[in-house]
Amino acid sequence: MQHARIRTLSLSRFRSYAAARLQVGAGPVVLTGPNGAGKTNVLEAISFLTPGRGLRRAQLADIGQQEAHSSPLVQDGLHPWAVSAMVDGALGDVRLGTGVENAESTQRRCRVDGEPAGSANAFLDHLKVVWLTPEMDGLFTGPPSDRRRYLDRLVLAVDASHGSRVNALERALRARNRLLEDNGAPRFLDAVEHELADLAIAVSAARVETVARLGAEIATRHDASSPFPFAEIALEGTVERMLASAPAVEVEDRYRALLRDNRARDRAAGRTLEGPHLCDLLVSHGGKHLPAARCSTGEQKSLLIGLTLSHARLVAAMQGVSPVLLLDDVVAYLDSERRAGLFSALTALGAQVWMTGADSSAFSQLEQIEHFTVLPGLVQPA
Structure with a gap:
């Protein structure tokens, strides 16, 4: 199994950093x-090495270093910024870079x-x-909508075209x-609905397939001794129910x-009332067969960690x-047993992991760490 790794990460005018460079092993x-020192800012910078708006879902105008008001490059509140990384990736060594080059960038x-x-x-x-x-x-x-967005990020990690289809x-x-x-002419509605149905089935099918694969991964890797409960997952929605019992071509025609x-009903409602834009990801505590929303706060956190680990294993496979x-800040609210279980799972996965926390002692059970201290505007080896 190959493990993608970031070897160096460079930030320029990103959030709280005028400039920063991390070299890791x-x-x-x-x-x-x-x-508030800027730990999450580093992780956010890495998250921009993927499609989308990063882990904070930020607007471009909010990312550039806010102290840059006096710069002639800054107009209308938009601040230039950049993130770059040397990556040992799927196709070998590569430099990835992204950012806003000037105030006119959209x-x-x-x-x-x-x-x-x-x-x-x-x-x-x-x-x-x-x-x-x-x-x-x-x-x-x-x-x-939060769970659909979460699901679409799961899909995007295994299907690079999914984000474009959702958009x-x-x-x-x-x-x-x-x-x-x-009150557009029927022929125009026919044309739009033809495209809409094609896209709806493509998006729903990708979601259904990913949920099925993730569910199978969870079932296969389920360990009763794990401190993290296993999740039961399913999709609920009109198109998703159709796909469970009919081929995609037939479902497209039916949708x-x-x-x-439904044109008259949807016109009265001011929106389209059926489709994958309204589906929901259903998650339950597998051991208790209890909807995640009814679980304790600690159980919900543990379910999320378990889902994240399962998704990472699915992507790798x-x-x-x-x-x-x-x-x-994942380890802050874990007891020692769950903390040890998380570190053990991460070691077994072998993936590069970046973690943040206020207390360095919380990571004492984790071996051979690359430890950095973060202060406002500054990140340096500990």
């Missing part, structure tokens, strides 16, 4: 320091070995990144909703007919290369 990377630029890339999708050929942050602790009790689906939905609102039949794991 083979061991787990641990960043410790006081709250999107971040991406480069692979110094050459422009069309989008961050190009990074997926070299590196996959999986993360777990404290903001995800409410995943099971929050709205379905195209959202555009098609907006186009249909506008036509309904404006297209459903869209046509499907791609032949393990992903880089970003675990932000």
Whole structure:
């Protein structure tokens, strides 16, 4: 099994860092320091070496170093910034870079070995990144949209085209909703719904397949002695139910007919009321057969950690290369047994892992760590 690794990470005008450079070896990377020092900023920088808006889902204007107000490059609140990394990836050594070049930029630029890339999708050929942050602790009790977003990141790690399909689906939905609102001609609605149905089945099928694969991985690797409960997962939604009992070609025709039949209802509602944009990821505590939303806070955290580890193993099995794991402040609320179980699982996985915490003693059970101390605007070897 090949393990993708970041060897050097460089930040320029990123969040709290005017400039920073980390060079790391083979061991787990641990960043410790006081709250608010900028530990999560380092992990966020790595998360931009994948498609999307990073682990904070930030707007571009919020990322550049805010102390840069006096710079002539800054206009209308947009601050140039850059992240680059030397990576030992799926295709060998490569330099990945991304950022906002100037105040007129409306999107971040991406480069692979110094050459422009069309989008961050190009990074997926070299590196996959999986993360777990404290903001995800409410995943099971929050709205379905949070779980769909979480699911789509799971899918994206094994299917590089999924993000583009989801974006195209959202555009098609907006186009249909506008036509309904404006009483658009049936022939225009037919055309939009034809595209929408095609995209809906592609997105749903990818989600269904990933959930099935992840469920099988969880069942195969389930260890009754693990301190992390195993999850039972399923998808709930109109198209997803159709796909469970009929081939995709037939489901596409059925969903297209459903869209046509529901035009009056959807026009009255001001939105499309059936489709993969409304599906939900259902998660239960496997040992108790209890919905995750009804589990204790500690059990929900343990379920999330278990899901993250299972997803990382699935990515490694499907791609032949393990992903880089970003675990932000994960160990702080784990007791010693779960902490030891997490470290043991990470060692067995073999993937490069970056972890943050306020207390360096929380990582005392983890061997051969690459330890960095983080202070405001500064990161240095401990």
